[in-house]
Amino acid sequence: MDITLYETSPSRSLRCRWTLLELGLDYESIEARPLFHSDELKLVNPMGKLPAATIDGRPLFESAAICIALADAHPEKGLIAQPGSWDRALHDQWTCFTLAELEAWLWHSAKHTFIYPEEERIAEVIAPNGQEFRKGATVMNDVLMDADHLVGGAFSVTDIIASFALNWGRRAGLTDGLDEVNGYLDRLYQRPHCQLVQPE
Ligand SMILES: N[C@@H](CCC(=O)N[C@@H](CS)C(=O)NCC(=O)O)C(=O)O
CATH class of the missing domain: 1.20.1050.10 (Glutathione S-transferase Yfyf (Class Pi); Chain A, domain 2)
Known part of the structure; x- marks a missing residue:
């Protein structure tokens, strides 16, 4: 997976960073505090808020949604219950x-x-x-x-x-x-x- 996380600390970005670390995934981190509400960040999160991510080139926002998408993409790590269970x-x-x-x-x-x-x-x-x-x-x-x-x-x-x-x-x-x-x-x-x- 090609993952970029737009983050700042302390903020709800920490959920995403923690998930990435638990899954052992490499990712590019962009410290996005100066980008708050910028047109550049709005391409990834229309609210211009953090966190935001691109996963294999696709934008995703909302910290919980990012964590869940990452965990679902790696079922072998057992970090999330299987869909339907x-x-x-x-x-x-x-x-x-x-x-x-x-x-x-x-x-x-x-x-x-x-x-x-x-x-x-x-x-x-x-x-x-x-x-x-x-x-x-x-x-x-x-x-x-x-x-x-x-x-x-x-x-x-x-x-x-x-x-x-x-x-x-x-x-x-x-x-x-x-x-x-x-x-x-x-x-x-x-x-x-x-x-x-x-x-x-
Ligand atoms: N529900 C969103 C909340 C995102 C959010 O509000 N992030 C804060 C930082 S923790 C932010 O970007 N604040 C700037 C603002 O509200 O303009 C999530 O969980 O990702």
């Missing part, structure tokens, strides 16, 4: 859940903390967003009481996708008391290729 349905469930019930709240808070111009920020959204994140993270905490990983009893790309959002919440102080989530993240930090930024 029940484990794959669970993978889809946790991926959608992560993006909708965890990450969307964090991103909305980020926009109102440091992305929007100061005069457009609404401080009042931060607390309710945190509460909504906690609802989702509590569901994951319950699941992790009986499992070390989210799908199939082993590490998979599902963990890469979900843990990024959980760790983002942890760094924002939103996982206090969610011991299973914090233990899960602590275990993932031990993986040699882990790209999660640990809380200070």
